[in-house]
Amino acid sequence: MRQRLERLLCVKSLVTIALTVVFCRLAVTGAVSAQQFLTIFTVVISFYFGTQVERRLAGG
Numbered sequence: 001m002r003q004r005l006e007r008l009l010c011v012k013s014l015v016t017i018a019l020t021v022v023f024c025r026l027a028v029t030g031a032v033s034a035q036q037f038l039t040i041f042t043v044v045i046s047f048y049f050g051t052q053v054e055r056r057l058a059g060g
Helices: 002-008 011-029 034-058
Strands: none
Touching: 011 034
16 A cells, blocks of 8 residues: 555656646636647646656666
8 A cells, every 4th residue: 555655746747736726627617628628638747657657667
């Protein structure tokens, strides 16, 4: 459990969570369109999960 929490608190995870929160807020307030939100969110989440898979395949 502690190791999982440590992984969650790494810089990459914090940036991903922060971007998600910010863009959700911008979408709710109407500052960005749904299409812009979807594009940005897809890139961020794809990068995050892509690096997680890459790390597992590399054995790290």
